[in-house]
Amino acid sequence: xxxxxxxxxxxxxxxxxxxxxxxxxxxxxxxxxxxxxxxxxxxxxxxxxxxxxxxxxxxxxxxxxxxxxxxxxxxxxxxxxxxxxxxxxxxxxxxxxxxxxxxxxxxxxxxxxxxxxxxxxxxxxxxxxxxxxxxxxxxxxxxxxxxxxxxxxxxxxxxxxxxxxxxxxxxxxxxxxxxxxxxxxxxxxxxxxxxxxxxxxxxxxxxxxxxxxxxxxxxxxxxxxxxxxxxxxxxxxxxxxxxxxxxxxxxxxxxxxxxxxxxxxxxxxxxxxxxxxxxxxxxxxxxxxxxxxxxxxxxxxxxxxxxxxxxxxxxxxxxxxxxxxxxxxxxxxxxxxxxxxxxxxxxxxxxxxxxxxxxxxxxxxxxxxxxxxxxxxxxxxxxxxxxxxxxxxxxxxxxxxxxxxxxxxxxxxxxxxxxxxxxxxxxxxxxxxxxxxxxxxxxxxxxxxxxxxxxxxxxxxxxxxxxxxxxxxxxxxxxxxxxxxxxxx
Amino acid sequence: xxxxxxxxxxxxxxxxxxxxxxxxxxxxxxxxxxxxxxxxxxxxxxxxxxxxxxx
Ligand SMILES: Cc1cc2nc3c(=O)[nH]c(=O)nc-3n(C[C@H](O)[C@H](O)[C@H](O)COP(=O)(O)OP(=O)(O)OC[C@H]3O[C@@H](n4cnc5c(N)ncnc54)[C@H](O)[C@@H]3O)c2cc1C
Numbered sequence: 382x383x384x385x386x387x388x389x390x391x392x393x394x395x396x397x398x399x400x401x402x403x404x405x406x407x408x409x410x411x412x413x414x415x416x417x418x419x420x421x422x423x424x425x426x427x428x429x430x431x432x433x434x435x436x437x438x439x440x441x442x443x444x445x446x447x448x449x450x451x452x453x454x455x456x457x458x459x460x461x462x463x464x465x466x467x468x469x470x471x472x473x474x475x476x477x478x479x480x481x482x483x484x485x486x487x488x489x490x491x492x493x494x495x496x497x498x499x500x501x502x503x504x505x506x507x508x509x510x511x512x513x514x515x516x517x518x519x520x521x522x523x524x525x526x527x528x529x530x531x532x533x534x535x536x537x538x539x540x541x542x543x544x545x546x547x548x549x550x551x552x553x554x555x556x557x558x559x560x561x562x563x564x565x566x567x568x569x570x571x572x573x574x575x576x577x578x579x580x581x582x583x584x585x586x587x588x589x590x591x592x593x594x595x596x597x598x599x600x601x602x603x604x605x606x607x608x609x610x611x612x613x614x615x616x617x618x619x620x621x622x623x624x625x626x627x628x629x630x631x632x633x634x635x636x637x638x639x640x641x642x643x644x645x646x647x648x649x650x651x652x653x654x655x656x657x658x659x660x661x662x663x664x665x666x667x668x669x670x671x672x673x674x675x676x677x678x679x680x681x682x683x684x685x686x687x688x689x690x691x692x693x694x695x696x697x698x699x700x701x702x703x704x705x706x707x708x709x710x711x712x713x714x715x716x717x718x719x720x721x722x723x724x725x726x727x728x729x730x731x732x733x734x735x736x737x738x739x740x741x742x743x744x745x746x747x748x749x750x751x752x753x754x755x756x757x758x759x760x761x762x763x764x765x766x767x768x769x770x771x772x773x774x775x776x777x778x779x780x781x782x783x784x785x786x787x788x789x790x791x792x793x794x795x796x797x798x799x800x801x802x803x804x805x806x807x808x809x810x811x812x813x814x815x816x817x818x819x820x821x822x823x824x825x826x827x828x829x830x831x832x833x834x835x836x837x838x839x840x841x842x843x844x845x846x847x848x849x850x851x852x853x854x855x856x857x858x859x860x861x862x863x864x865x866x867x868x869x870x
Numbered sequence: 871x872x873x874x875x876x877x878x879x880x881x882x883x884x885x886x887x888x889x890x891x892x893x894x895x896x897x898x899x900x901x902x903x904x905x906x907x908x909x910x911x912x913x914x915x916x917x918x919x920x921x922x923x924x925x
Contacts, residue, residue, distance in 0.1 A: 620889075620890055623885070623888075623889040624889050624890045624891060624892070626886075626889070627880075627883075627885070627886035627889035627890075628875075628876075628889075628891050628892060628897075630878075630882060632883055761921075765924060765925060793924075794924040795920040795921070795923055795924045796920075797917040797920055807901070807903070810900055813913045813917075815916060815917055815920040817920050817924075835916075835919065835920050837916060839909065839913070840900060841899070841900040841901070841906050842901045842906040843906040843907070843909040843910035843913055844913065846906075847910065847913060847917075869921045869925065
C-alpha cells in the first residue's frame with residue numbers, strides 16, 4: 382500500500398486529493414494535511430466583502446467530505462519536509478503541527494511515498510510596513526483574501542456607507558499593497574463590486590473611488606496584458622480596462638509600489654521614481670504572495686531548504702530557472718510535470734510551485750525598486766495542474782517509476798476568467814474573458830503571444846450569470862456530490 | 871437637458887479623455903435580458919472550447 386500526502390486543501394490540493402482517492406481506491410492511502418477546517422470558494426469572497434453573500438455560503442466543512450472520499454484528514458499545517466528520511470526514519474516524511482481536531486499545537490511526523498505541495502500562498506502582509514505583520518492583516522486596511530477577511534471588509538464597508546448617508550464624503554482606495562503583488566484581478570473585482578453597491582444605494586455622489594496598482598499599465602493583470610478579440614477587433618486589455626474605469630468614474634494610479642500604510646494614508650513610489658501619498662477612509666489592498674515557508678532537511682539533519690525551494694519559498698519543479706533577459710524568455714521555461722528535480726516523489730501544484738520568472742515585462746524605478754506584478758496562477762490552472770499531478774502519481778504508484786507523467790504547462794493551457802463588476806441577477810455585470818495560452822508563446826504567436834481566436838473578452842449580465850452559476854457548480858463539485866467528476870476544473 | 875453619463879466622465883479626468891466609453895446603446899445591451907441570454911450561450915460555448923483545449 383502506497384501513501385500519498387497532499388499538503389493544502391485549497392483549489393489545487395483538494396482537486397488532487399479527491400481525484401487521487403477516486404483513482405487509487407482502497408488499495409492505497411491519500412492523506413490531506415491542511416490547517417483549515419473548511420473549504421472556501423475564494424472567488425466568491427468578493428461578494429462576501431460587499432455583503433452580498435455570507436461566509437457560510439462560500440465555505441463548507443472538509444471533514445465529512447474527506448470521510449466520504451476515504452481520505453485521511455489531518456487538520457494541521459506542514460512545517461518541514463525530510464525527503465530522505467532522518468537518522469530515526471528510513472522513509473521520507475513531513476512534520477506537521479495540528480491546528481484542530483483537539484490536538485492544537487501537537488506535532489507529528491507522517492511518512493509518505495509521494496507528496497504534493499499545494500500549500501498556496503502565504504499572504505505576506507508583513508512585506509509592507511503598516512499593511513500587517515507576517516501573514517496577519519493589519520489594522521488600517523481590509524482584505525478579501527479569506528472568507529473571514531471578507532466578512533470584516535463588509536462590516537467596514539457598511540460603516541463608511543452609513544457615513545455617506547449622513548452626508549460625509551468618503552474616499553475609497555483599492556488595489557495592490559506592494560510593488561510585487563499578483564492577484565490584481567481580485568482587487569479589480571472588489572473595486573467594481575464596491576462601486577456597484579454604492580451606486581445601488583444611491584450614494585455614488587458621496588464616494589471618491591481610487592485604484593492603485595503595481596501594474597505598469599492598466600489591464601496588465603500580471604500576464605503582460607493580453608490582446609483580446611472584441612467586436613471583430615484585436616484589442617489590448619489596456620483599452621478594455623481603461624474603458625471600464627472611465628465609464629464607472631474610477632480614477633487610477635499605475636506602476637505604484639505601496640511602501641507604507643498608516644491610518645487613513647498610504648505612501649507609494651512610482652515607476653518614474655517619484656513619491657506620492659493617497660488618503661483613504663476605506664482601503665482594500667491585496668498583499669504580496671510568498672511560499673508558506675516550509676523547511677527541508679536531509680537524512681543527516683542539514684538544512685536543504687535552498688535545494689527544494691526557491692528563495693521566494695515556492696517549490697522548485699521542472700521549470701528552467703536559469704536567469705535570462707526578458708527578450709530570451711521562452712514558453713518552454715515553464716514547467717510541464719511539476720516534479721521536483723531532486724526528489725522525484727515530490728510534486729507541487731497551484732500557487733505553491735516556483736515559476737521560472739515573471740510574465741509581465743520586468744520594471745524598476747530609477748531608485749532600484751522593483752515594481753512589477755508576479756505571475757498569477759488562477760483557479761482554473763491550479764485545478765488543472767492539481768489533477769495532472771494526481772494523475773501522474775497514480776500512474777507511478779500503479780505502474781512503477783518509469784510510468785508516464787501527465788503534463789500541464791501554463792504555456793499550453795488556457796484560462797477562463799470571469800471578473801465580477803457588480804452582483805445582481807438583473808443588473809449585475811462581469812467581464813467574461815478567456816486567454817489562450819496563459820503564458821504567452823511568441824514562437825507560436827509572434828504578434829501578441831496568444832491565439833486571438835481563443836482570447837476574447839466582453840462585459841455584460843451574461844458574465845455575471847456565468848460567475849454566479851460557477852459559484853454553485855464549484856461548491857457542488859468540491860463537496861463531491863453526484864457526477865462531480867464531469868464538472869471541469 | 872440631462873448630461874449624458876459619458877460626457878460627465880470625459881470631463882472628470884485627463885486619463886478618461888483617451889478612453890473608449892460605451893454609449894447608451896452599448897450600455898443598454900449589457901443588461902438587455904434577451905441579448906445577454908444569447909451572449910450567455912455563446913460565451914459558454916467559447917469557454918468550453920478553451921477548457922477542452924487546456925485539459
Ligand atoms: C479574493 C480572491 C478572488 C479570486 N478570484 C478568482 C477568480 O475569480 N477566478 C480564478 O480563477 N481565481 C481567482 N482567485 C485565485 C484563486 O483563488 C487561486 O488561484 C487558487 O485558490 C489557488 O489555488 P491553490 O490551491 O494554489 O491555493 P489555495 O486555494 O490558497 O489553497 C492553499 C491551501 O493550503 C493551505 N495551507 C497553507 N499553509 C499550509 C501549510 N503549511 N501546510 C498545509 N497546508 C497549508 C491553505 O490553508 C489552503 O487550504 C482569487 C483569489 C483571491 C484571493
